[in-house]
Structure formats: C-alpha cells, structure tokens
Amino acid sequence: MIYASGLATFFVSKKQFNALMKFKHEMITLELKQGQSIDSFKETQNRLIYEFTAILPRNYECRSLEDYTGKVKPYLEESTNHKLVSVQVSHLNYLSEQAIQALRKKK
Numbered sequence: 425m426i427y428a429s430g431l432a433t434f435f436v437s438k439k440q441f442n443a444l445m446k447f448k449h450e451m452i453t454l455e456l457k458q459g460q461s462i463d464s465f466k467e468t469q470n471r472l473i474y475e476f477t478a479i480l481p482r483n484y485e486c487r488s489l490e491d492y493t494g495k496v497k498p499y500l501e502e503s504t505n506h507k508l509v510s511v512q513v514s515h516l517n518y519l520s521e522q523a524i525q526a527l528r529k530k531k
Contacts, residue, residue, distance in 0.1 A: 425524055426480040426492050430514040431457065433473050434506050444474070444506060451479040452503050471509070476500065479519060489516050 432454070436444060444454060454474045480499050486492050497511040 425482060425519040426489070427477070427517045427519050427523075428480060428492065428496050428513055428515065429475070429477045430496070431473055431512040432476045432500055433471060433509040433511075434504075435471055435509055436506065437470070440506060444472075444504065449503055452500065453477045454504070476511075478503075479524065489518065492516055 434440075434444065454476050457473045457475050478496065478499060480492060480495055483492070483495060486495065493513050493516065496513050497508055500511065501508050
C-alpha cells in the first residue's frame with residue numbers, strides 16, 4: 425500500500441458540499457482547508473480546497489514511488505464520486521502491513 429497526502433481542489437454545489445463534509449472512507453480522509461460557510465455559497469459551483477490523506481493499493485504499472493503521483497487523482501475521484509479540478513501531492517511513502525493495521529485500529 426502507498427500513503428499519499430496533499431491538497432485536492434473540488435468544484436462543488438451546496439448539495440455536494442454536504443456530501444463531502446460527511447465523507448468517510450476507510451482509506452481516505454478529507455479535511456476542508458479553506459473554511460467557507462454554506463450561506464456564502466453561490467447557486468452554481470464553488471471552489472473548495474481540501475487537505476487529503478489516502479492509502480492507495482499497489483499497482484504493477486508503477487516501478488517507483490514517484491509513479492504513483494498520477495494514480496492519486498483518479499483514485500480520489502473514484503472514491504469520492506466528485507470531479508476533482510486539481511491535486512497537489514506533497515508526500516508519498518510505502519506502508520507496511522503493520523502500519524496499515526495500526527491505522528485501521530486508530531479509526
């Protein structure tokens with residue numbers, strides 16, 4: 425497994441914002457970085473930046489850790505069911521089975 429963290433930018437409506445605020449996934453956490461109240465939302469799309477941490481499955485196509493950078497955005501989009509505008513990956517690391525089990529117990 426691969427641990428990734430960084431910033432993810434979404435364009436969301438009011439309804440989607442509520443879904444993202446309550447978003448929980450076993451291998452992903454999203455935390456709103458730029459606070460914005462729901463009252464200040466426009467009727468159309470709003471740009472929100474979230475800090476993310478994600479645990480990606482290993483992929484046979486990736487030969488080095490840096491190759492996983494391109495796998496983060498599709499993984500987040502698929503897991504959240506929301507369109508991502510951009511992803512800035514700040515940290516990648518390999519995870520051992522013991523670290524994964526410790527993270528699962530923590531949650």
